[in-house]
Amino acid sequence: INSPYIVRFIGASWTRPADVILLTEFLDGGDLRSALESNETQQTLSWHAKLVCASHIALGLDYLHTAMTPKVIHRDLKSRNILLDKAMPGAAKITDFGIARETIDATLTPGVGTQRWMAPEVLNSGKYTEKADIFSFGVILTELEMEIVPYSDLRTDAGKPLVEAYIVVIHPDRDTYISCRLVVCH
Template sequence: MIGTGAFANVFHGSFQGRAVAVKMLLKRRTWTVSQIQSFVHEIQLMSQFDSPYIVKLVGAAWTRVDDLKCVMEFMDGGDLKEYLDTHSSQEFAWADKYVHLLSIADGLCYLHSMNVIHRDVKSRNVLLDSSKGTKLTDFGISKEDIQATMTVGVGTFRWMAPEVLQDQGYTISADIYSFGMLLSEFDTHRVPYEDMKNPITRQPIADSAIVLKVVSGSIRPTFTSECPPWILELAAQCLAWDPTDRPTAMQLSYMIRSKLKEMSSRLFSI
């Protein structure tokens, strides 16, 4: 098994002589028609994508309705969270991180150009590969409607924008907020807010407290003192409480690409 989640497991498989990843709904649960339809929708959505920054759909297979399988290209590097967990900041330098960040931003550019909100941008949903690069995955809670609304129970709250946590109408800018949270992960190699303690009990801050603070705009994820200043500035823009103050995915891509070009120019001028 490659990975497991709240709704599905992902297994390693083979199709026509090549490695694939096979996503299946958990067997231990009884699924409603609407839940199965959501899985069908994910597969239909993936079938429309054609981008080097989005995990490709190979196909679907089933013997009965609740046995549906989503077959995707296999990414041999696992997910970004696992990579961050197993590599130090010295082993995974910012020069390398910028390349991954650009691929993620370009993936969001593609999705947003199709009016698709990912809605669950986090390190666990970024896959790595030694030859195919970095790609976004897991569109189980995506929706082809930039005016979509969502309940708090969908996605992962630590990466969620304030307007999402308030269950308000929201747009593609919610993904930009999550990208800002992802920048914190790249810097600290930790889950957002993991280091924060209750000042009285000295225990990890409660989930409910985090939600309230995010909604009120009184909390920000941690960044280290070694974080590049321009990444700090970029994160501040992405994490703006007002969605209209956040940059677009295209602007993110431009800023990161410009930084890479600047670094390349300095390297060749030495």
């Protein structure tokens, strides 16, 4: 992978196959989620920086989905998997390809990824394409605007925060998604 919008892989080390350690480039700006959390008090991310960040994520996804052969689906795109460069406000790179898959894989595991950022078809059927990453990107765009974790304001009937969210509603007569709602999942 050779893109200025994807964290560069440098090498790997292991003592046995189950204990692989990957070495990647270091970005000193931390992850996007942490930056958004601190932005509430420190205003570290201006709107210009947020636009730069969004465009870098989009360019990274474009590289994975169109320049790679075969295409690569990230499958866990979220604000914690976007790293920032402190030297250039908003400069962002996609990281954490632990569950990414090439689109030629015969099966893509349903429900893999972080559910608050996950497309409904990933949760439900496991039959999905790179469009699932685009859905996750849309959630990140909302995060950039709102500066909160997706669905963090929702509570159970007892007033407790949701532990995790599933976003799935299927039209009863067809196998198509018509809207989204949240269901508490423990």
